[in-house]
Amino acid sequence: MTDPTPGKRTELSELGEFGLIRHLTENFTIEQPSTLKGIGDDAAVIDYGDNVILVTTDLLVEGVHFDLAYMPLRHLGYKCAAVNFSDIVAMNGKPRQLFVGLSVSNRFPVEALDEIYEGIRLACKRYHVDLAGGDTTSSVHGLFLSLTVTGEAAKEDVVYRSTAKENDLLCVSGDLGSAYMGLMLLEREKRVFEVDPGMQPDLNGYDYILERQLKPEPRTDILELLKTAGVKPTSMIDISDGLASEVLHICEDSKLGCRIFEDKIPLDAMTVTAAEEFNIQPVTAAMNGGEDYELLFTININDFDKVKNLEGISIIGHMTEPNAGVFLASNNGPLIQIEALGWNHMREQE
Amino acid sequence: MTDPTPGKRTELSELGEFGLIRHLTENFTIEQPSTLKGIGDDAAVIDYGDNVILVTTDLLVEGVHFDLAYMPLRHLGYKCAAVNFSDIVAMNGKPRQLFVGLSVSNRFPVEALDEIYEGIRLACKRYHVDLAGGDTTSSVHGLFLSLTVTGEAAKEDVVYRSTAKENDLLCVSGDLGSAYMGLMLLEREKRVFEVDPGMQPDLNGYDYILERQLKPEPRTDILELLKTAGVKPTSMIDISDGLASEVLHICEDSKLGCRIFEDKIPLDAMTVTAAEEFNIQPVTAAMNGGEDYELLFTININDFDKVKNLEGISIIGHMTEPNAGVFLASNNGPLIQIEALGWNHMREQE
Known part of the structure; x- marks a missing residue:
């Protein structure tokens, strides 16, 4: 691997997950007036007129976020979708569209992916969410799932993390x-x-x-x-x-x-x-x-x-x-x- | 791994990338009136009143989509962002918000991720796109990047793949x-x-x-x-x-x-x-x-x-x-x- 800064090496564990996200994103600025809320809540909030669109994304890694030894593939698909819908719900919004990125090694047959997608389909059906796009690629090792969900809410209905008041x-x-x-x-x-x-x-x-x-x-x-x-x-x-x-x-x-x-x-x-x-x-x-x-x-x-x-x-x-x-x-x-x-x-x- | 259907194993290579996507998604139905276009173009098209929101997502895998032996990390970040912006542009839209999922193993120091994010930042700055969310997790092997871009277009401006006419x-x-x-x-x-x-x-x-x-x-x-x-x-x-x-x-x-x-x-x-x-x-x-x-x-x-x-x-x-x-x-x-x-x-x- 190319070493970008020879002589300096900070281990990922030194920062922790939230520290790392903060560190990596601190130099980014928000330019678009439509970005009502960027990083730092369950979902981003984008202004599209009377309504806002909520967007949340999640990356799930075999061996880190799930263990196929006891997580049936259909449940895995359902859960991945459901927990992303939950991020939209946590903004007081309705999940609407789902985008799935899937990266698998050759050890998975098509039937295994069918099971994952059947789980995703059941979750979509139950919560009236449309699978609207995605990306499927091969991987060298294991199974990676990347999910993005868009949701909808009236602007005045969105609820953030940052707006609790004393005595609430x-x-x-x-x-x-x-x-x-x-x-x-x-x-x-x-x-x-x-x-x-x-x-x-x-x-x-x-x-x-x-x-x-x-x-x-x-x-x-x-x-x-x-x-x-x-x-x-x-x-x-x-x-x-x-x-x-x-x-x-x-x-x-x-x-x-x-x-x-x-x-x-x-x-x-x-x-x-x-x-x-x-x-x-x-x-x-x-x-x-x-x-x-x-x-x-x-x-x-x-x-x-x-x-x-x-x-x-x-x-x-x-x-x-x-x-x-x-x-x-x-x-x-x-x-x-x-x-x-x-x-x-x-x-x-x- | 749990074998979902004992006795039947279809190799991923038998279907090919587009065949696999078609196969996996054929049982899904579109329910939301806001989903103007789901799978099957450069980006999904979602109706939000006068304007539409375009959404595209991409999963990039080390060893499959890029080789860190000759792809400097900063260029990797820039390219990942740029090619997703390109999907929005291909719909005749303007890229607006970017969501990044990053999964890395411990062999990467924070400085390596800094380089990737610096590349992403340069692309965002150049094309006036806001980094609006994401997810950072550890992986067992290698580097995975998942990018989602939202874009904007007036409804009548969106251009699809499917609308060419004879003699064009x-x-x-x-x-x-x-x-x-x-x-x-x-x-x-x-x-x-x-x-x-x-x-x-x-x-x-x-x-x-x-x-x-x-x-x-x-x-x-x-x-x-x-x-x-x-x-x-x-x-x-x-x-x-x-x-x-x-x-x-x-x-x-x-x-x-x-x-x-x-x-x-x-x-x-x-x-x-x-x-x-x-x-x-x-x-x-x-x-x-x-x-x-x-x-x-x-x-x-x-x-x-x-x-x-x-x-x-x-x-x-x-x-x-x-x-x-x-x-x-x-x-x-x-x-x-x-x-x-x-x-x-x-x-x-x-």
Whole structure:
């Protein structure tokens, strides 16, 4: 490889993912008046008159983002599409078009790609998204998927990460930590299988957390629910890297602190059972597990009455002034400062 | 890997790139009224009121699409961006926003990515495109780049591949085959270097064809020129895979035949010299070399007078009724049927 700057070598790991993106993009300027929001939210926001177009893109790498040993190809296709739709939903928009880049080595037959595309097709059909383009190329090693989704929203409907206000209530949809426990389970069964290929996987009774890992759904229904209730979130993000990481995004971008109450974090009974089995605190799975693709959002405190009884929405805390910091009030007393560990960190700790 | 359909294995090579895309996408239906054009042109066309948004996406793989042994990283970044801008230009649109997905293994230091992004930044600056998002992840092997570009056009300005008419004149911008000869030269010097790393590359006097390979430019200037002349192309495509492949796209999509005249194909003197050196017919480099990123377009025959004296545009043939086939009238007499060999095929023939 050509060495661009002999004598200087900064390892990628020194910067971390977000640090690297910041570093690489800091010299770019926005010139187009149509670019309402560039880097730094779930999706870009482009002004096209009365409506805006939302654009999000994602690159998924075999061995990094998915493991074909336990991720069926059809589920892989569905999940890749669904999590990108989720980025559009997190802007309070509707996903409309999908673009798929696929790079595979010769070890994959056409039938394998058919399975991936069948999963993508099912997700497109369910969420009324059109496959509108893409690129298919060969690779030297493994499978790469690049997805771009465009979405639509009325200009006044778009919800950013950066617009939470002090005293806003912090809400989350569904339950958290289940996708991570599903992953733990799949990885355990993979290890068992590697030791004894004759073993049958013991996945009975774990349907819910497995489905949460293998087939996440973008919460378009929550947007409908809020709209019907007459509530527009003041800020919103989807939970891909764990509650801790996402809440820090909202706090940093909105320049606020926040307080979350551990006993308010929604956990499914199966998540709790599985966490006990794996000797993990369920709240840790929720805070740092990721891949739940639930919505984390803030609402004005005046909307409390409209939201408090909505099924599938939990109020887990509130926004504070920035100097108050970002804390989790734990069940057993002390305030714990929230740090962004995220999914990668947890993986390294195993 | 999970084998989705035991007992059946179709190799990717059996379908070919276009066949594979057709196969994978044939079960998808378009539901959104905003999807004016999905798969099957240089870019998708999405209806957003008076204007449309154009979206194109590309996946580039180290060892398949580029070789870092002779492609400096800054040029790689510039070229990746430029060729995607070219797809928007080929729809008669203006590129506006860029989204970059980057996947790299640990062998790349941050400084290497800085070079890539500096190249991307230069291309963005030159063509007034905003970097508006992206995704950066680690890979197990090598470097992958996924680019998505959004562009803008007034609805009535968009030019498709499928709208050429019988008797339209076929035109091309710039000259052809030079990027391919630049590639030949770089590959020769790489082989020399591999045999004797002490050798200095002998690239003197080849600046033009090297630049054509390493730093292609989208022909936004040609769109301006045509607009000023009051000519709207009846169909258009950019030349990424070679004149033969692109002309077949226009013919197939417009359901027409065509006749190209070999002596009208624009060739730079340096392309001819280099082709002789490599024992290649210059017209072969033009027809099957690819990566010129010139515009191939058709115009109504009534616009002949407006176009005939425009600098940088050559009229190379005309569209015929479909049964007349797609032929090259060679200098030495016979009509040669044009087949899509394209870049990959030429590589296999080496």
